[in-house]
Amino acid sequence: MLIAAAALAAVVVALVLWLGRTRRTVAALEERLAAAAGDLESLQQAFARFAPAEVVEDIIAQGVSTRSEKKEVTVLFADLKGFTTLAEHLDPDVLVRILNGYFERMSRAITDHRGHVAKFIGDGILALFGALEANPWQTNDAAHAALAMRAALADYDATLAADGLPALAMGVGIHRGTVVAGVIGSAELIEYGVIGSAVNLAARVQELTRAHAVDVLVTAAVRDALDPRFTLHAMPPLEVKGLPDPVATFAVDRFDAETRSQVPATP
């Protein structure tokens, strides 16, 4: 009887110990699972800054995304005027510091207005609005970003001047149109990007800022979609490489929240 009771007690103790260990194991596994889920979520959020959520999910699930689609986006192309000449006269360390300061400020102005910096091309910036997620206000966002870039550059130029460094001048071209978007590249280097004449036209319009001696130019497609509270003035149409007809552009002066547009007051 005593032996049986002792055996039973031993079994109970063993069970309790086993249960305790199992609970600790489960708790540890739950903790690891939660940590892994947190890491995955962070990864998804980080990647969502570079590609649409569906593309990120494809890559996580399959390692690759073959998803490509046509979409209407607003393309902003910015470039520094005369920077190549400037670069030849500056110490490389100073040059890189100036350029990185410029990219930092411009990127912030773009992302603050829901744009996505697609790539840096030399001293140029290609930014997209409405590419990563549907954005009905993409054109206004791009124009607001351009004005924010103008203000940020003026501020940066003041900083550079205080350090005895030369001021920068920038040209921005904005165009809205249909592009093909998808994951593009080789096994060695892939990126989420867009292809289409809209991208080329934005770059060409940016080049026209030199001819028109202005800093922000938009196409007629942008003007048509733009909030009327932006003040624009028309530039004479000019020919650009790759297009048969001259391109009409509009310089963006400012945004005035108090401007009243022409909409009937009553039904």
Add this chain to the structure above:
Amino acid sequence: MRAGLSRPAAAEIVFAAAAYAVTNRVGTLLVLPPEPLVSFVASPVFRFVRPLLAWRMRPRPRAPEPAPRPDDGPCAAVVAALDGSPAAGVLRRAIDGAWASGVLPRRTKTLMLAVIARALGCAHGEHEARRFLAAEGLAPGQLDEILANLGSPRLDAREARLVPFARETVRYQPAAIQRRMRELAHGLTAEEIVEAVGIAALANAVCRMSVVIDAC
């Protein structure tokens, strides 16, 4: 539904997911710290409270709620999709309560709904907002202008701040939206802030439900 769920079952799951859109926004926008709740669940005290909560939350037979009629108030089609589910009554009461409150004018709240519907591509929500705002005397052209530009000199000072803010509650990074929320809070009363957050959260949930249900 491809997995074999019935339409009402799918709608109920969508409701549960949409409810998170509400709690998520309320918690994030008002910066409600989750730690006290989380740490309470892990505390020894909760072990004693848990059976009591479980008893209180146990399923009980209850009288079926009358299904809200399709023409029973704003966003009726979304509520109707939940027909037969207790969630229908919950959603109906939430919407009716939010729109009945007088802290913010109904026009302001409906403008927020319209903006959120536009951002989410929710045709149903935008249509409902249009119908209501037309009855309030806002011409379709004026609403088009507001929705196209998230602003208009025809908006009053409070609407001029809440309309663009509504758009930001659709997709956001917590730190950025909380910074915007702090900016917005200046000049609004505590009641107005709470109501604006509640409306934004509810409109996000309803429009998300509408988009998914339409796709079902």
